[in-house]
Amino acid sequence: MKITPETGWKELPQGGVIPEAGNAEQYITGSWRTFRPIRDEEKCTNCLLCWIHCPDSSIIVEDAKVVGIDYDHCKGCGICAEICPPKIKAITMVAEKRD
Amino acid sequence: MASLKQLSSKKELLTGGHRLCAGCGASIIVRQVLLAADTPVVIAASTGCLEVATTIFPYTAWRCSFIHCAFENAASTLSGVETAYRALKKKGETDQDMRFIAFSGDGGTYDIGIQALSGACERGHRMLYVCYDNQAYMNTGIQRSSATPLGAATTTSPAGKVLPGKTQNRKDLTEIIAAHHIPYVAQASPSRWNDLVSKAQRALQAEGPSFMNVLSPCPRGWRHPPNESIKIAQLAVDTCIWPLYEVAEDKWRLTYRPKQKPPVEEWLKTQGRFAHLFKGNNQQVIEQLQAEVDRRWEELLEKTS
Amino acid sequence: MGNLISMEGNQAAAEAMRQINPDAMAAYPITPQTEVVQTFAQFVADGRVDTEFVTVESEHSAMSACVAAAASGTRVMTATSANGMALMWEILYIAASTRLPIVMALVNRALSANINIHCDHSDSMGARDTGWIQLFCENGQEAYDSLIQAVRIAEHPQVRLPVMVCYDGFIISHAVECLELLKDNEVQKFIGEFKSVNSLLDISHPYTFGPLDLYDFYFEHKRQQIEAYGPAKQTVIEVGKQFGSLSGREYGLFEAYHLQDARLAIVLMGSAAGTAKEAVDRLRANGLPIGVLKLRAFRPFPSEELTQLLSRFEAVAVLDRAVSFGAAAGPLFTEISSALFASNHRPLLLNYIYGLGGRDIDIEDIQEVGKKLQKTAESGKVEQPFDYIGVRK
Known part of the structure; x- marks a missing residue:
């Protein structure tokens, strides 16, 4: 079942549990970001150090290759850019523009 | 040891969309620990940043079973889960291989939860207890804990005109748990992911209680830019403020030896919570801290030699 | 058997x-x-x-x-x-x-x-x-x-x-x-x-x-x-x-002991109910129309049932084996009186605190309560709504 701010007490699951595992994915934390990590595909060697050190599970990896960044959840901490080996530096942090 | 490429093919049990601060060490630690599990897991967490930020009703960032009960009882709560598992196994109602992992901050582990943790270790429940040690009560706004290092300014050990931040040394919890002579105890850092993941694997293989104390950088509480979390964790390891070692079946082993051992000052400089130590007459606190770090490091070298 | x-x-x-x-x-x-x-x-x-x-x-x-x-x-x-x-x-x-x-x-x-x-x-x-x-x-x-x-x-x-x-x-x-x-x-x-x-x-x-x-x-x-x-x-x-x-042993929310024909009642919980039953037997032998309500379920509290049962009584004594410090009365009394407030017919109510820290309560103590209930019912007014049993002056 989908629990919304309109859900009344009769519909809520008993005991205060959350029945929908992993639904925090539906919550967007990308709006917290002030700097956006931009990855240079050409420079990236897919060492995956950014992936293993990401606090927000936001480095998208498929078949052992980085295929993108999950901007819905990335908070822009910049650990990925910092951890990227000095000789490679495939990720740069760019200020977010607000409309 | 699995490579990052191998680990990256595993399904992650913690999603994005949790509300920990940008650059938080806790979720990095959780991800690295959980990548070590090869079976289904049940997670117990004590009240704290991780629990609060990952389970705000109606959202949960956990793809696996998860229970939070209270602040001081992650260990006894997980004891109950593990007990139920043994009961159902005995009755033949489950043959699923499972592991049980607790995550708790230093407040829930060093301080208010140490009794429950000690009890669970002594009773021998097969479970892994992970302390993400960010060295203060961060969830309630950076109050000092018994894990806070000497000289650190927190909101209950502020630096003032007469006091230079916290006036006591931190408790050595890892050694306290090692004194329970449980099968596996380790100290780790998210900056050495391979060391951490291997330790978590060994901990999960242990046929009894296991404990990992993991340094968890906190940009808000330590006062550093969020992108420096991993760098600062590694500097703690290199300065021997946070040595990496394990105690497996009572055998002490250093798992990482810094090539150089920079002065603690190098680590202190990176964080605003120590800024006052570089002003006025506070230099002596740095010297005291250095002496304490050196003394404990020498002791550890002896134990692990 | x-x-x-x-x-x-x-x-x-x-x-x-x-x-x-x-x-x-x-x-x-x-x-x-x-x-x-x-x-x-x-x-x-x-x-x-x-x-x-x-x-x-x-x-x-x-x-x-x-x-x-x-x-x-x-x-x-x-x-x-x-x-x-x-x-x-x-x-x-x-x-x-x-x-x-x-x-x-x-x-x-x-x-x-x-x-x-x-x-x-x-x-x-x-x-x-x-x-x-x-x-x-x-x-x-x-x-x-x-x-x-x-x-x-x-x-x-x-x-x-x-x-x-x-x-x-x-x-x-x-x-x-x-x-x-x-x-x-x-x-x-x-x-x-x-x-x-x-x-x-x-x-x-x-x-x-x-x-x-x-x-x-x-x-x-x-x-x-x-x-x-x-x-x-x-x-x-x-x-x-x-x-x-x-x-052969049926249970409910409470046990009514000789309440059918009674006009006075003693309400209490736990082992003292046995003592109260004996006291009531003796009082009844002397012609007092009294019974015991032994409450079993304190939570959920049977408000409606107790109101229905007790509202026709002339006087009721509630015996509390606990104190609610700073409150006007013991916790059981507070619940009972609150339940009865909903009724148009309310008995006169007395509250006693007894047995704290294991202090004995005996049959004679409860017989005294019965006599006070009778006096209250006869006079039609509560002289002392709150008292203790068995504590030294």
């Missing part, structure tokens, strides 16, 4: 637990409950139960482990007293709010300070708002019977609430009585198979238990929980009836 045997209240409770054979038990010894834990430990040591027994390092951990084991789809029991339950306090609320059917034997004992190991109801009364169902017992037989019923009540799908079975420390826990026990298979058949709901160990349906619940949902969760106490009341009655068919 079942199996007649003489045993202490605590042994009877442990025997009920053995027959229930829960999946898990986590408990910490405390006087006067100690024997329950010891006896059960022996059952475990002798292989007479299948229970995983967790010898925790504190009552706080006992209740925490019970909460988690119950959330992991197992039948769970524990036992404690006084300060032990005070240490569980925080987790008592969590057990009830998470809707976990844990059954606990609470051997009533006074709370510190000063430290006292003897009976009063201050431990139960302090926990009255935690969300636990509370059943009070008059003797070892009732403690035994109620523990077995408690499993059914707690696990009823419309209830799913923890139950504490309260019996008086020493007076019941350590007194030898002749009891009638059910056979093991009768108990098993009566309680039935445990049915797991939302188990942590069900990996195909991962649940998150105990999340942060803010102003947007917490109130709805509480509103939902409040709704469970209606079915809980009905379930106490139904299970009590079914237990009656099985054992």
Whole structure:
């Protein structure tokens, strides 16, 4: 079942549990970001150090290759850019523009 | 040891969309620990940043079973889960291989939860207890804990005109748990992911209680830019403020030896919570801290030699 | 007739637990409950139960482990007293709010300070708002019977609430009585198979238990929980009836002793109800129209039923074995008077505090209460609404 701010007490699951595992994915934390990590595909060697050190599970990896960044959840901490080996530096942090 | 490429093919049990601060060490630690599990897991967490930020009703960032009960009882709560598992196994109602992992901050582990943790270790429940040690009560706004290092300014050990931040040394919890002579105890850092993941694997293989104390950088509480979390964790390891070692079946082993051992000052400089130590007459606190770090490091070298 | 045997209240409770054979038990010894834990430990040591027994390092951990084991789809029991339950306090609320059917034997004992190991109801009364169902017992037989019923009540799908079975420390826990026990298979058949709901160990349906619940949902969760106490009341009655068919001993929300033709009543809970019955017998022999209302279910509190029953009386005395410091009266009195306020016909009410820290109350004491009730009824006014029994001036 989908629990919304309109859900009344009769519909809520008993005991205060959350029945929908992993639904925090539906919550967007990308709006917290002030700097956006931009990855240079050409420079990236897919060492995956950014992936293993990401606090927000936001480095998208498929078949052992980085295929993108999950901007819905990335908070822009910049650990990925910092951890990227000095000789490679495939990720740069760019200020977010607000409309 | 699995490579990052191998680990990256595993399904992650913690999603994005949790509300920990940008650059938080806790979720990095959780991800690295959980990548070590090869079976289904049940997670117990004590009240704290991780629990609060990952389970705000109606959202949960956990793809696996998860229970939070209270602040001081992650260990006894997980004891109950593990007990139920043994009961159902005995009755033949489950043959699923499972592991049980607790995550708790230093407040829930060093301080208010140490009794429950000690009890669970002594009773021998097969479970892994992970302390993400960010060295203060961060969830309630950076109050000092018994894990806070000497000289650190927190909101209950502020630096003032007469006091230079916290006036006591931190408790050595890892050694306290090692004194329970449980099968596996380790100290780790998210900056050495391979060391951490291997330790978590060994901990999960242990046929009894296991404990990992993991340094968890906190940009808000330590006062550093969020992108420096991993760098600062590694500097703690290199300065021997946070040595990496394990105690497996009572055998002490250093798992990482810094090539150089920079002065603690190098680590202190990176964080605003120590800024006052570089002003006025506070230099002596740095010297005291250095002496304490050196003394404990020498002791550890002896134990692990 | 079942199996007649003489045993202490605590042994009877442990025997009920053995027959229930829960999946898990986590408990910490405390006087006067100690024997329950010891006896059960022996059952475990002798292989007479299948229970995983967790010898925790504190009552706080006992209740925490019970909460988690119950959330992991197992039948769970524990036992404690006084300060032990005070240490569980925080987790008592969590057990009830998470809707976990844990059954606990609470051997009533006074709370510190000063430290006292003897009976009063201050431990139960302090926990009255935690969300636990509370059943009070008059003797070892009732403690035994109620523990077995408690499993059914707690696990009823419309209830799913923890139950504490309260019996008086020493007076019941350590007194030898002749009891009638059910056979093991009768108990098993009566309680039935445990049915797991939302188990942590069900990996195909991962649940998150105990999340942060803010102003947007917490109130709805509480509103939902409040709704469970209606079915809980009905379930106490139904299970009590079914237990009656099985054992010949029927139970309900309360027991009415000679109330049918009475105009005066004494309301109380626990072992003193037995003393009150004897006092009432003697008073009735002297022509006093008096009876006893022994309350069994303090939570859920049977407001409507008691209002209906008591409103026609001329005078009622409520005997409290606990104090609510700073309140106008004892906790039982407050509940009774509040329930009766809804009625157009209200008896004159007296409140007595008795038996704190194990102070004896005897038949003569209660006969005195009966006489005061008569005087009150005759004069039509309450001269002293609040008094004590058995405390030195």
